Amino acid sequence: MLIALTGTPGTGKSSVAELLRRKGYRVASVVELAKKYDCIIDEEDGEFVIDIEKLAARIEDFDGVVEGHLSHLLKPDLAIVLRCNPAVLKERLRERKWSEEKLMENVEAELLDVILVEALEQAGEVYEIDTTEMSVDEVADAVDSIIKGDEEVRKRYKPGRIDWLSELEDRLDELVRKV
Numbered sequence: 001m002l003i004a005l006t007g008t009p010g011t012g013k014s015s016v017a018e019l020l021r022r023k024g025y026r027v028a029s030v031v032e033l034a035k036k037y038d039c040i041i042d043e044e045d046g047e048f049v050i051d052i053e054k055l056a057a058r059i060e061d062f063d064g065v066v067e068g069h070l071s072h073l074l075k076p077d078l079a080i081v082l083r084c085n086p087a088v089l090k091e092r093l094r095e096r097k098w099s100e101e102k103l104m105e106n107v108e109a110e111l112l113d114v115i116l117v118e119a120l121e122q123a124g125e126v127y128e129i130d131t132t133e134m135s136v137d138e139v140a141d142a143v144d145s146i147i148k149g150d151e152e153v154r155k156r157y158k159p160g161r162i163d164w165l166s167e168l169e170d171r172l173d174e175l176v177r178k179v
Helices: 013-022 030-036 052-058 086-095 100-111 114-122 136-147 151-156 164-178
Strands: 002-007 027-029 040-044 047-050 064-067 078-083 125-130
Touching: 002 013, 002 114, 013 027, 013 064, 013 136, 027 030, 030 047, 030 052, 030 064, 078 114, 078 136, 086 100, 100 114, 100 164, 114 125, 125 136, 136 151
Parallel strands: 002 064, 002 078, 027 064, 078 125
Antiparallel strands: 040 047
16 A cells, blocks of 8 residues: 655654654655656756656555655555644744745645645545644654554544634634724
8 A cells, every 4th residue: 555644844744754664664755766766857956856657657566655745646545644834834944944935835835735635636545634733753643543544543634624724814803803
């Protein structure tokens, strides 16, 4: 089974992937697989440009977790989208010294559910976890439970419960009432 561990940069994918590896899961990053299967077509601003369709075709039989913000595009059987409150995500990316343009592009993508929507279009099953106030261990445990088919945990992380735009709208309404 191909499992995508995906989400906007800064949501905790790499840290969770490392804990899953320690739990005995076969884990690879999109970049590792792209290098292995000769699917890198360019490099821009220090990042690899990957032929995702070619990579998806070459790893059809991969059994394990593929980590990366493009992993949901590999037509996985299961996609787990890690999410983070955009305000917190902005600070995490700022700490990484990202340019303001790149930082805001990713915060906007998180706010608009871009990766979740793409995952819903590409994956067999999709779950989303708000990592904002969870420890890496808690997130890894939730991912592990989802993979193992724990129905109670799967219900808790069904897509559609995280809505940053409504939360923002509620905060704006609150501010307007105060004025």
